[in-house]
Amino acid sequence: MPVKSPAKVVAFDCDGVMFDSQEANRAYYNHLLDYCHLPAMLPEQLAYVHMHTVDESLAYLISDDTTRKAAHIYRRQLGYQPFLKFMQMEPGLVPLLETLRPRFKTAVATNRTDTMAQVLADHHIDHLFDLVVCALDVQFPKPHPEALVKVIDHFSVSADEVVYVGDSLVDEIAAKAAGIAFVAYRNPDLNADHHIRHLAEMADLLCPQAI
Numbered sequence: 001m002p003v004k005s006p007a008k009v010v011a012f013d014c015d016g017v018m019f020d021s022q023e024a025n026r027a028y029y030n031h032l033l034d035y036c037h038l039p040a041m042l043p044e045q046l047a048y049v050h051m052h053t054v055d056e057s058l059a060y061l062i063s064d065d066t067t068r069k070a071a072h073i074y075r076r077q078l079g080y081q082p083f084l085k086f087m088q089m090e091p092g093l094v095p096l097l098e099t100l101r102p103r104f105k106t107a108v109a110t111n112r113t114d115t116m117a118q119v120l121a122d123h124h125i126d127h128l129f130d131l132v133v134c135a136l137d138v139q140f141p142k143p144h145p146e147a148l149v150k151v152i153d154h155f156s157v158s159a160d161e162v163v164y165v166g167d168s169l170v171d172e173i174a175a176k177a178a179g180i181a182f183v184a185y186r187n188p189d190l191n192a193d194h195h196i197r198h199l200a201e202m203a204d205l206l207c208p209q210a211i
Helices: 022-035 043-051 054-061 065-078 081-086 093-100 116-122 146-155 169-178 201-206
Strands: 009-012 105-109 131-133 162-166 181-185 194-196
Touching: 009 146, 022 043, 022 054, 022 065, 022 081, 043 054, 054 065, 081 116, 093 201, 105 146, 116 131, 131 146, 146 162, 146 169, 162 169, 162 201, 169 181, 194 201
Parallel strands: 009 105, 009 162, 105 131, 162 181, 181 194
Antiparallel strands: none
């Protein structure tokens, strides 16, 4: 069933929606933990870092303040380039974006911080987004709705003219708090307005008669 109200903006989460980044997250955080002489992540820790900012993730993974500060210093020197090879772009992402534009404005709303611009540029898709809101651009990251409110304000639209595609509970909470339609990607456990398993399904949801 198509989205009920006429959407003008489509916003996407990054990890788990635009990219399968689980292995990149695993490699990145395990590398930082190894640098700090700490054991590799457990499955529940991997699930946490998938949804949260790097500051929240390192606070969750490393309890000692001195060690955590050392990890932050090292990660800034390290950068994210060595881990991009582990990120797999979701099938259909580029065709979907090219189909949606320019009829719809496109945005990213993510809890990634200083890695988001690099991810988009290195995969040559930065030109396909009109706005990128990451954790550095807000005071409160998801599940707080601030990032999605920024999307609404930037495009001067109403909340019911924005659709957000996410895959986690923090995405669901943020979308509901912002008052925008939420499309759950490959996560049937979420309470969403729509559920999809393939990004190509977004075209039919948004405006099948025009796409």
